[in-house]
Each structure stands twice: as C-alpha cells, then as structure tokens.
Amino acid sequence: MKGAETAAVLAVGLAGAGALSGALLPRRARVIAVGLCTAGLGGAGLTAGLMASGGGRWSAHLPGLLPMAGVYLAVDALSGLFMAVAGAVVLAVAVYGIGYAGGDHARGVASRGVQAALPLFALTLVLVPAAASVSTFLLLWEAMALTSLLLVLADQRDRASVREAGVWYAVMTHLGLVLLLAGMALFAACAGGETFTALRAGASGMSPAARGTVFVLVAAAFASKAGMVPLHPWLPRAHPEAPSNVSALMSAAMVNLGAYGIVRVAFDLLGGAPRWGWLLVLAAGALSAVYGILQAAMASDLKRLLAYSTSENLGLVLIGVGAAGLFASSGYPVPAALALAAALLHVANHAVFKALLFCAAGSVVRATGLRDLDRMGGLRARMPATAGFFTVAALGAIALPPGNGFLSEWLLLQSLINGLTVPGISTAIVLPLAVAVIALSAGLAAAVFVKALGVGFFARPRSAEAAAATESPPGMLIGMGLLAVGCTGLALVPGMLGDGLSRAVAVAGLGSGPTLSGDGFELRLDRLAASMSPLWVAAALTAGLLAAAALIRITARRGRRANVKLWDCGGGAPTARMSYTATSFAEPLQRVFDDVLAPEQDVNVTPLRESAYLVERVRFQSRIPDRIEHRVYRPVLAAVTGLGQSARRLATGSVHLYLGYGFFGLVAVLLALAVGW
Amino acid sequence: MKAIGTAAVTAQVVLVVAGAPLLAGTMRQVRARMEGRAGPGVVQPWRDLRKLLRKEAITPIGTGPAFRVAPLLLVATTAVVAALVPLASTVTPVSGSADLILVVALLALGTVALALAGLDTGTAFGGMGASREMTVAALVEPTILLAVFALSIPTGSTNLSAIVSGGIHDPVRLASPAGLLATAALAVAVLAETGRLPVDNPSTHLELTMVHEAMVLEYAGPDLALVELGAQMRLAVLLGLLASLSAPWGIATTASPAALALALVLLTAKVALLGSALAAAEVFWAKLRLFRVPELLAGSFLLALLAVTASYFLTGE
Numbered sequence: 001m002k003g004a005e006t007a008a009v010l011a012v013g014l015a016g017a018g019a020l021s022g023a024l025l026p027r028r029a030r031v032i033a034v035g036l037c038t039a040g041l042g043g044a045g046l047t048a049g050l051m052a053s054g055g056g057r058w059s060a061h062l063p064g065l066l067p068m069a070g071v072y073l074a075v076d077a078l079s080g081l082f083m084a085v086a087g088a089v090v091l092a093v094a095v096y097g098i099g100y101a102g103g104d105h106a107r108g109v110a111s112r113g114v115q116a117a118l119p120l121f122a123l124t125l126v127l128v129p130a131a132a133s134v135s136t137f138l139l140l141w142e143a144m145a146l147t148s149l150l151l152v153l154a155d156q157r158d159r160a161s162v163r164e165a166g167v168w169y170a171v172m173t174h175l176g177l178v179l180l181l182a183g184m185a186l187f188a189a190c191a192g193g194e195t196f197t198a199l200r201a202g203a204s205g206m207s208p209a210a211r212g213t214v215f216v217l218v219a220a221a222f223a224s225k226a227g228m229v230p231l232h233p234w235l236p237r238a239h240p241e242a243p244s245n246v247s248a249l250m251s252a253a254m255v256n257l258g259a260y261g262i263v264r265v266a267f268d269l270l271g272g273a274p275r276w277g278w279l280l281v282l283a284a285g286a287l288s289a290v291y292g293i294l295q296a297a298m299a300s301d302l303k304r305l306l307a308y309s310t311s312e313n314l315g316l317v318l319i320g321v322g323a324a325g326l327f328a329s330s331g332y333p334v335p336a337a338l339a340l341a342a343a344l345l346h347v348a349n350h351a352v353f354k355a356l357l358f359c360a361a362g363s364v365v366r367a368t369g370l371r372d373l374d375r376m377g378g379l380r381a382r383m384p385a386t387a388g389f390f391t392v393a394a395l396g397a398i399a400l401p402p403g404n405g406f407l408s409e410w411l412l413l414q415s416l417i418n419g420l421t422v423p424g425i426s427t428a429i430v431l432p433l434a435v436a437v438i439a440l441s442a443g444l445a446a447a448v449f450v451k452a453l454g455v456g457f458f459a460r461p462r463s464a465e466a467a468a469a470t471e472s473p474p475g476m477l478i479g480m481g482l483l484a485v486g487c488t489g490l491a492l493v494p495g496m497l498g499d500g501l502s503r504a505v506a507v508a509g510l511g512s513g514p515t516l517s518g519d520g521f522e523l524r525l526d527r528l529a530a531s532m533s534p535l536w537v538a539a540a541l542t543a544g545l546l547a548a549a550a551l552i553r554i555t556a557r558r559g560r561r562a563n564v565k566l567w568d569c570g571g572g573a574p575t576a577r578m579s580y581t582a583t584s585f586a587e588p589l590q591r592v593f594d595d596v597l598a599p600e601q602d603v604n605v606t607p608l609r610e611s612a613y614l615v616e617r618v619r620f621q622s623r624i625p626d627r628i629e630h631r632v633y634r635p636v637l638a639a640v641t642g643l644g645q646s647a648r649r650l651a652t653g654s655v656h657l658y659l660g661y662g663f664f665g666l667v668a669v670l671l672a673l674a675v676g677w
Numbered sequence: 678m679k680a681i682g683t684a685a686v687t688a689q690v691v692l693v694v695a696g697a698p699l700l701a702g703t704m705r706q707v708r709a710r711m712e713g714r715a716g717p718g719v720v721q722p723w724r725d726l727r728k729l730l731r732k733e734a735i736t737p738i739g740t741g742p743a744f745r746v747a748p749l750l751l752v753a754t755t756a757v758v759a760a761l762v763p764l765a766s767t768v769t770p771v772s773g774s775a776d777l778i779l780v781v782a783l784l785a786l787g788t789v790a791l792a793l794a795g796l797d798t799g800t801a802f803g804g805m806g807a808s809r810e811m812t813v814a815a816l817v818e819p820t821i822l823l824a825v826f827a828l829s830i831p832t833g834s835t836n837l838s839a840i841v842s843g844g845i846h847d848p849v850r851l852a853s854p855a856g857l858l859a860t861a862a863l864a865v866a867v868l869a870e871t872g873r874l875p876v877d878n879p880s881t882h883l884e885l886t887m888v889h890e891a892m893v894l895e896y897a898g899p900d901l902a903l904v905e906l907g908a909q910m911r912l913a914v915l916l917g918l919l920a921s922l923s924a925p926w927g928i929a930t931t932a933s934p935a936a937l938a939l940a941l942v943l944l945t946a947k948v949a950l951l952g953s954a955l956a957a958a959e960v961f962w963a964k965l966r967l968f969r970v971p972e973l974l975a976g977s978f979l980l981a982l983l984a985v986t987a988s989y990f991l992t993g994e
Contacts, residue, residue: 377799380741400786401779410778417826417835420989432985435826436819436978443818446789447811454796454807460739530834533774537783540760544753545746552899555730566737567895568800573739580796580804588812592971 004058004075007048011126014041018119023112028102034115035098035475038122042094045087045126052080053500059132066135072195074132077503078268081344082129082260084500085351086253088486090122093252096359096479097245099472103366108155109243118246121147125253129260134184134194141180141257145173148254151246152238165237172234176224180261183217186210187269199269208274215273218265219281226258226314227307229288233629235311236295240303240371244362247303251310252355256347259317263340266325267508275329279426282322286434288315289441291628296448297589298597298624300373300582302361305452306354309397312441313350317343319434320412323419326430328510332422337510339415341501346408348497349490353396353404356483360390363476364456367469373452373582378461382469387457389480394449396487399442402538404491409442414530447589455582462576492535583622590624599624681932685766688941693759693917696945697909698722700916703949704956711960726906732898740797740895747794748900751907754787755914763841764917765940766929772838777825780837780918781818784870787907788814795892806891809967813876813888816974817869820862823981827859828922830988837921844925851923855988858980860923865977867915872908873955875965875973879908886964913948916955920947 018037025033052058052075059074075083097118101110108114124144131137149170156162188194190210191202203211224231235255239247262281266273292311299305320343327336361371363386370376380387395403416431416438461467471477490497566573590599604619651658702719709716736745761775761783769775788810795807829835831850832843844851851857869876872889881887887894893904921928927943929936965973 380743398789400782400789406782410776410782413778413822414835417829418833420830421833428986428989432823432826432982436823436982439819439822440815443785443815446785447815450789450792450796450807450811454743454793455804458741458743458793458797459799530776530836531773532776532779536774537757537779540757541750541753541783544756545749547756548749548752548903552730552734552903556734556899557731561734561736563736563738566739566798566800567897568798569802569894571800574800576799578801579799580801580808585796585804585808585811588808588967589815591968592812592816 004048004051004056005060007044007051008058008060008073008127008130011041011044011048011123014038014044015119015123018122019116022115022118027110030112030115031101031110032098034118035094035101038094038097038119039091041119041122041126042087042090042092045083046091047087048075049080049082049084049087049126050500053077053084053503054080055503056080066139069133069135069194071136071139072133073127073130073136074196075130076507077500078263078507079129079260081348081500081504082256083126085256085348086125086129089249089252089351089355089483090125092479092482092486093245093248093355093359094122094479095482096248096362096476099475099477099479100243100245100362100366102473102475108158109245111154114151114154114243117147117150121151121246121249125249125257128257129264132196134188134196134199138177138181138184142177144254144257145177148246148250149173152242152250154243154246155241159241161237162241165234165241169234169238172224172231176221176231179217179224180221183214183221184265186217187214187265190214196269200271203270211270212274212277215266215270215277216280219262219277222258222261222265223281223284223318224258225261226255226318227288227292227311228258228284228315228318229291229311230628230632232288232292232311233626233633236299236304236307236626239307239310239358240301244303244358244365247307248355248358248362251307251358252351255310255314256351259314259321259343259347262318262321263344263508267328267340267510271509272329273325275326275426278322278325278329279430280322281318281325282430282434285315285318285320285322286437288312289319289437290315290444293441293444293448294589294593294596295624295626297444297451298586298599300586301371302364302373302376302452302456303358303371305373305448306357306361309357309445309448310350310354312445313346313354313397316409316412316438316441317346317350319343319438320346320415323416323431323434324508324510326427327419327422330422330424330427332419333510335415335419335422337502337505339412339419340505340508340510342408342411342415344501344504345411345494345497346405349396349404349408352483352486352490353393356389356393356480356487357397359476359480359483360386360393363472363480364469366472366476368463368465370463370465373456375463376456376461376466377459377463377576377579378466379457379469382461382467383457383471385471385477386480387453389484390457391453392484392487394453396491398446398449400446402491402534402541404487404494407491407494407532407534409438410532413438444589447586451582451585455580455585459579460576462579462581492538494534596627597624598627679770681934681937682766682769682772684934685929685937685940686760686769686771688937689762689764689766690756690759692941692944693764693910693913694756694906696948697906697913698726700913700948700952701909704952707953707956708960711957722905722909726902729897729902729905730899734899735897737798737895739799740794743790743793744797744895745900747790748896748903748907750790751787752903752910754783754790755907755910758783759910759914759917761837762914762918762921763838763928764914764921765944766932766937767838767842767845768930768932769838773836775837777829777835777837777840778822781821781825784911784915785814785818787911788870791889791892791904798895800895802887802891802894806888806893809888810892813869813970813974816971817866820866820974820978820981821870823978823985824859824863824866827855827862827981827984827988830855830985841921841925841928842930844922845928845930848926851925853988854991855984856923858984858987860919862977862981862984863922864919865973865980867919868955869970869974871912871915873912874959874962876970878964881964886967888967912952916948916951917944920944920951
C-alpha cells in the first residue's frame, strides 16, 4: 500500500520539521510553523489510519534505525482506527494551538522547548499503534511519555502545582513502563521472538501461568495509562495543569492508547486471556467509571472535572473490552465482537468530544484566567462560539440523543444485554451490575455536564474576570469548529464507521463477518434484531421543536417577546453572589454519596479578644480529597519516605563501613555461587 | 398497511397531547373529591393552558437561548416518545426504532434541558431545582435501565414493539416474578421521573420542598403553558408505557382500523385508571424528605436487580 507509506514518511518528516522550527524560529513564526507542521502530521496520520481502516495493510522493517533490533512497523485495521482517531484529534488541536499559543499571555506554551516537543508528541500518538515489535513499541511508548511530560511542565515557572503534577506524572508513567517492560520482556522470552508476528506465533505454546503473568503486568501498565482507578492519581493532576491544547491531546488521544494496548496484546498477540483476567478488566472499568464521574461531579475546577470524566469514559471503554474478553473466553464471539465494537466506537466518540471540551475549557482559561467554575458564569453572552462548542461536546458527553456518546453507550448496553445468552453464573451477576454502573455513570455524567455548562457558561458572571471575558481568536475557533463537525458527524452518521469497526474487531480475532453495518443513516447490528437511526431521531426532534414553536406562534396574541426583570419569587433580580455555584449544585450528590467521598470540612471560629461570645471571624473550609489517593498512595509514599530516611543510617560516611559492605557482598555472592551451583 | 401504521402514530401523538391535560384534570378531580372538595372539573388544565397561551411571551433579562428552547425541547422529546412507544399499535412505521433505551434517553434529554434552563435564570431557586432534579435523575437511571434489561430478557431485544407483542402472545411472562418485579421497579422510577409524590409534590409552592417547580419559576405565559403541557404529557406517556408493558392487552398487533380504534379506547381507559389510582394513593402519601429519596430509589434498584437475576435463574435453565 503505497499511500500509507507516503503518509507515514510525510508524518515523520513534518514532525522533524516542526520540532526544528519550534527550536529555532522566533516566537510568532515558531507558533505558526509548529502548528502547521503538526496539523499536517495529523492529517497524514488520519489518512494513513483511514486507509488501514478501509482494509489496507502495510508493514515495514527498517533495520538501520535502531541498533540490534531495528524498527518494525505494521498497520492493520485495529491500529488504523486508533491512528485515524489520533490523527484527527492532532489535526484539529494543532490548528487550535496556533491561536492558543499565539497570545501574549501564553509564555509557557509558546516557549522553544514546548513548541519543539509538541510535534514529536503528536508523532508518537500517531505512530504508537503502528509499532510491530516489542522494542519499537516500548521506544515509542517511552518517547510519548517523555514528550508529554515536557509539555505538562510548560507552565512550571508560573505555578508550583504544575511541578507537583509533573512529578506525579513522571513517577506513575515510569512505574507503568516498568510493568510494561517486564510483561513484554517475559512475553518475548516465552514466545521466542520480539516481533509481533513472532509473539503471535509463540503465544499458543505458553503455559497458563506465563500467559496470566504477562496479561496482568501488561494490563496494569496499560490501565494506568488509561487512568483506571486505582492507578489514576496522575491523570486529574497532569491533565488540568498542562496547557489546554496538550490536555486535549493527552485526554483525547494518549489515554486511548491504554485501551489499544490491552486490545492489541490480550486479544491479538496473546490470542485471549483467562476469564478471571477479563473479570478484573471489567471490574477496573466499572470502578473507574463510577469513581471518575463521582469525582467529576464534585470537582469545581473545570479542567479537573474534564480529567475525571476522561477516567470515566475510559472506564466505559474497558467495560466493553472486558465484556468482550469474557464472552470470547466462553466461546461466544458474536456478543464479544459487539462489545469490542462498542468499546472502539466509544474511543472515537470520546476522543472527539473530549478534545473539544478541553479546547473550549482552554478558551475560557485564556479569556478569564479562571478554572474555578464557582467564579465563572455569564460566558454564553461574552463567548458565544466557545459556549456553543462546549454545548455540542457536552451533549456528546452526557450520552443522550442526538449527541455522539449516546450511540456508543447504546451499543455497549445492547452488547451487555445480549451477552446474557452466555451461560455461567459470573455473567448472570456481572452483566446486570455492569449495566447498572453504565446507567449510574450516564446519569451522573448528565449532572456533571449540566453543572459545567449551566454554572460555567449560563446565568450571570460571578467575578470581574468572567465579566471581562472576550471571544477567542479565529485560529482557536477553527480548531474547535473542526472538532464540532467531527462530533456532529459521529452523532448523525455513525453507520460510516461500521465497516472500519468490523474490520478492527476481526483483527482482534473476534468474528470474521460484519458486526455492524450501516448506510450512513442507520446503525444496524447484523446478528441481532437491533438498529438505531440517529439521523431520524434528530429529524424527529427538530420537527417536534418546530411544531411546538409554531403552536406558540399561532396562539400568541402579541408577536414580540417582552424583556422584563427576573421575578425570583418577588425578590427581584438577585446579585451574582446569590446564584447557585458549582459547589452548591453538587451538594445533594455529595450528601447522597457521603460515605464514598468522605468530604472534609473545617469550621474555625475566632472570637474577639474581649469576649468569647462575640465572633470576629468564621472560616469555613470544605474539601473533597481523592479518597483513593489519600488512603492508598499517601501511606505508601510515607512508608517509602520512612524507608529512605532509615536507609541513610547505612551510609554514615565511614570508608571502613563501605569497604566492609564490599567485602561482605563479595563473600555473599561467592557463597551463593558455591552453594547454589 | 402503511397508512394505518401512520394513522396509529398520529393518533398516539394527538391522543397524548390532547389527553394529557385531561389526565391531569382527572387526577386533580379524583384527589379533590377524596379530600372532600368539589374540584375545578376535568377540563380545568385545558382552560389554564388556553389562558397562558394567550398571554404575552416574556424573556427575563439575563436569560439566554437555553431558557427559551427548554420548553420547546421538553414538549418535542415527549412528543417523539409518544410517537415511538407502542401505546396503541405495535405495527407502525417507527416500530423498528422504538428502542426502550432511546425512549429513556429522550425523556432524560427533556429533564436536562429544563435543568439547564433553571440554571440559566441565575436565581437561587432555579439552581436549587436544577441541582435536585439532576440528583434524582442520576439516581433513577440505574433502576430504569435494569428494569429495561429485565424486560428485554424474554424477548432478547430492547425493541418496545417486540417486548409488547411478546407480552400479548405470552401473557405468562407478565405475571412471572421477573415481570412483576421489573414493573414495580419501573413504577417507582416513573414516579420519580414525573415528579409525583412521594418524590416531589407537583402542587407545592413552598421554596424548600420544590424540585420541578423551582426550576420553572421564571416561566410565564406561553412558555409556562409549554412547560406544563410537557410535564403532563410526560406523565401520560410514562403511564401509557407502564400500561403497555404490564397490561398490553388490546394493543393492535395487526394493521386493521377496528383494532386500532379499540386500542385507543382501551389505552385511554388504562391510563385514566392508572392515573386515578395514583391520585388516590397520593391522598394518603406524604412527600419524602429529599435525602430520603435515594433510599426509595435504592429499594427500587434492588427490585430491578432481583428482576434481572430472577429472570435469569428462573428461565435460563
């Protein structure tokens, strides 16, 4: 396939050019050159991905590029899907980035280092799915982690929280790398080769214990990249602190690769995994979905809210992946294929709407300098385009028609409901709970995005910064417009993706025939009697809207609407301080889920010096900490710090002691050799 | 064939739009009589709507498009649901798309639109109502989808026409433990979704207890008429859905005009009966405290979960 090869070469070339121009050019030219190169790179990735998704295959071996092993690249329908998603996101976000980094405020994101790293990060996003050997994959994976780390740290001079987030991200991503390295090395050693072809061939001969170990190590590494609970604490720190275009790339393209890794290794390379392994994946997905959206419901930081929602959506993806594995390991490829297709469709949907949400949040941050929803408000009138884009994306995120998220969740529910034909007590217990989890997370997601949109963008401004907001420059609006077109396209004509999804599912070894089909207007599940026509639903809704509007027009005595003061139960127009904030909006949910969230509240009453009964100041503080971080990570960190402190006693500075260590060490090794061998 | 199907859909929508205020009127009248009052009569809600529709349309200063579109969207979503649900006939042009999950999602869309409108006003009441409504809506969702799950197991599909015609041809499944449990769970969910007692009191105007009313306080004139009509239509459609799922007899499964006419009459009777029973029950119920509502919903969730497992273990041999 010549086209894909050209596209890949073009992508690498553009990334190099972009990195060079980012490092060398003066500021204004730098931002534009990097943006254009990155957008071109994304376009090339999208093209190559679509070609592969359309059934083309392409592979290359470049022996000279990496010492000893060489670089293996291969593209099939599964990697094509992820490449296309990453490419599309990169393309739109790069255009957005030209406007975003162009302003005077954006010192960090327009700096040489950040602009040079951006195209390289984008390149790894597109190329990781194309890696076809363990060494190539790990190399690209680590390059992705390092470049994204540089980008997260863009604003580290301005805020200490960025540095903290960077440390969390660096440590957790490298712990993930250690797991991945161990798992893949074990896999390669057992299979007797490190190319994916060799792994595929050698996987069938592995012992169940080795397969189980490889699966657990690799799945844990990928789950941490996907932000799965309890390996998630880096995500709600790194995504909000990064510049918004970087957050969009990370949340919409990078976390997907965690899901890609699990599908590629467990389904394609290992050829399936044990039943308990899939139950673990499903449980992790379910836990992340509920925990993520619950934390998002409590968050009043807009970008933190979006980051937790990423955790939730990837949780839904992993529910699909886990269910697919569960059905496949019981020998039922039809519901398995459907569940995997639903998961992959949700990856695409989530990527587009989450990129748009982060870009819109970036516009808000750029215009107001605020991330706190409690202080926003009234942006609808001041930034109408941004508010409109946020609405389109939020409609996708709440999984209601006519948004794009609805279709993938509908498909996921269909696959789970039909999965009950798979016999076994575990499915009979797990599937209803999974359906309940999806329903609860969908319901909470509705509350979350009603909060984000209603409190952040509607009503009246609650601070001077929000009142002074102005609309973003055209570059940012064009980038967001591209993403909004993507959202609408996926929402109205998802049938176009049907063949690509069927092929990707076939690559994973589930079902050879078509799983989904569609003529653009309708999404049909070929083996089940179910279909969905989102375009007709949207048309019916529009017709209903017009009919209701016409009813009002016809019956109204007077045509003009009168502008009057708010009634507010006779109280008159309230001041901004009286309106509901994000925190107050979330309060009922916080009380309902009190036991899970464990909010911390402090009331400090300072009395006057003259009398204990007269109060000078009352200070109220309410915090909802990430409970898993508090209960799991803090003790571990404290224990590690304690160990480190006590280890200092081993190194007192005495040369005699060090010589003694050397001597006893040598003796111990010799003894071990003498006795052991 | 096709003409009768189209006629059935049109009849369903017209019946719901025209009959919903009458249903509300009947329920109020039943309630009034049981409380020893004379009551305003069954057609009073229609008189109210006519009065409101003729008033001047008002835009409170500081509100935006969300506030204006929400009433329209509420009516539109409910009308689409009325067209999709097999209230009177299972053979319609849209019966292939009549998916139970889609129906639930469309109703939720109306709720979301109204909650956004409540926040758009920027008043404390609007925000309070929106916050409470979204909390209840989020907690109802698992119950509804699990009940959907339980109902779809015997048919193997979430298509409403398939479920309803399955119930007509195999009445035993309606009286099975799974069917009864799922219907009970769905009934509680319907109470929560339509804002009836004991979840919300539709006739309250006391600030601290309002949920639905608090969101729509700023609406006046034609907009208020649409909001009221939308809420009444929601109640009618959901009661109709409950009737179709638990007592589907009489719903036309063939495209004949006589069957359709009979089905429409029976539908009216079933919904009126359910509505009167609900109104009668409401006389004896008190509204739950807001933070006791999750307990009620958790109970109904348990019923739905039992329904799914019961249908699996009792039929899945």
